[in-house]
Amino acid sequence: MWKGQGFGKTILFGEHFVVYGLSGIASGLSNKTIATVEKSDKFEFIDNRPETPGYKEKKKDEIQRQIESLKKQFSISQPIKIILEGNLKCSSGVGSSAALASSIARALNEFLNLGMNAEQINKAAYIAEEAGSGAGRVSGIDNTCSTFGGFIWFEKNLDGGPNKIERFSVKSPVEIVLASTGITQETKEVVGDVKEKKLANEEEFAKIFDEYRETCRNASKAIKKENWKTVGLLMDKNQELLRQIGVSCKEIEEIVKSAKDAGAFGAKLTGTGRGGYVLMLTPGKGLQEKVANAVEELGYETLKTELGALQ
Numbered sequence: 129m130w131k132g133q134g135f136g137k138t139i140l141f142g143e144h145f146v147v148y149g150l151s152g153i154a155s156g157l158s159n160k161t162i163a164t165v166e167k168s169d170k171f172e173f174i175d176n177r178p179e180t181p182g183y184k185e186k187k188k189d190e191i192q193r194q195i196e197s198l199k200k201q202f203s204i205s206q207p208i209k210i211i212l213e214g215n216l217k218c219s220s221g222v223g224s225s226a227a228l229a230s231s232i233a234r235a236l237n238e239f240l241n242l243g244m245n246a247e248q249i250n251k252a253a254y255i256a257e258e259a260g261s262g263a264g265r266v267s268g269i270d271n272t273c274s275t276f277g278g279f280i281w282f283e284k285n286l287d288g289g290p291n292k293i294e295r296f297s298v299k300s301p302v303e304i305v306l307a308s309t310g311i312t313q314e315t316k317e318v319v320g321d322v323k324e325k326k327l328a329n330e331e332e333f334a335k336i337f338d339e340y341r342e343t344c345r346n347a348s349k350a351i352k353k354e355n356w357k358t359v360g361l362l363m364d365k366n367q368e369l370l371r372q373i374g375v376s377c378k379e380i381e382e383i384v385k386s387a388k389d390a391g392a393f394g395a396k397l398t399g400t401g402r403g404g405y406v407l408m409l410t411p412g413k414g415l416q417e418k419v420a421n422a423v424e425e426l427g428y429e430t431l432k433t434e435l436g437a438l439q
């Protein structure tokens with residue numbers, strides 16, 4: 129039996145702003161997908177990962193393309209069994225597909241005794257992600273967070289070349305709560321709406337972008353110093369800017385308010401917005417529990433996990 133793992137991911141700063149070439153910060157989650165490879169007499173893929181209802185069915189073809197890409201990259205011709213499990217509940221926005229790719233790449237590397245390093249695993253995961261989502265549609269954020277864990281500073285290359293990705297880490301992982309609004313949004317649509325709003329309000333957006341740049345710069349410094357109070361305030365600032373560009377919604381605001389009232393250091397939407405997930409910074413198990421309970425009382429599902437865990 130040969131095993132490999134891949135972390136989930138969340139965007140801490142910069143969703144939507146990164147579309148325009150501004151920097152973003154993402155992090156691996158402590159929750160992971162574990163892949164096991166076994167010898168078998170036929171090819172089998174067993175997906176035991178917990179899921180948001182309907183996720184695996186919706187992603188069936190994408191998952192198939194990822195598996196085929198990995199089999200091809202590792203020249204797998206013999207029949208094997210691949211089993212996926214772990215405590216990363218698969219749903220949109222937490223890096224599930226990247227965690228699948230890097231965990232299987234790692235397990236195949238062990239199975240074939242190739243001695244690949246993490247950079248090479250990351251490359252294989254990126255290629256599998258591209259096969260799943262379509263060439264040119266993958267930034268590299270997810271597979272990098274998934275393979276290495278820790279934090280990454282990210283800038284999209286608007287000319288189409290490789291994106292800038294710099295890894296950094298903290299001494300101890302920090303507790304967070306993620307809450308699902310239960311609403312799934314099409315990223316393409318929301319990004320399109322923001323684009324239209326920007327075209328109609330260039331001056332206002334220029335001001336918002338300036339404020340965001342400063343927020344993200346300060347956030348990177350504060351994370352490196354593990355100054356979580358400041359990081360929380362900057363998350364709140366980022367949320368305010370996301371409101372201004374029109375990607376928050378009633379459910380997100382309800383979660384943010386209850387988290388802040390319960391003592392969260394910061395709370396903001398993460399990912400596409402107008403639904404999806406809310407990220408709450410809650411250093412310490414006690415605060416994490418308190419904030420998660422407050423949000424659950426409103427009827428939202430939560431995930432208690434950590435940012436910054438390393439491979």
Ligand code: MEV
Pocket residue numbers: 142143144145146147315319398399400
């Ligand atoms: C979606 O997870 C993040 C967005 O910034 C879109 C993107 O960067 O591709 C909204």
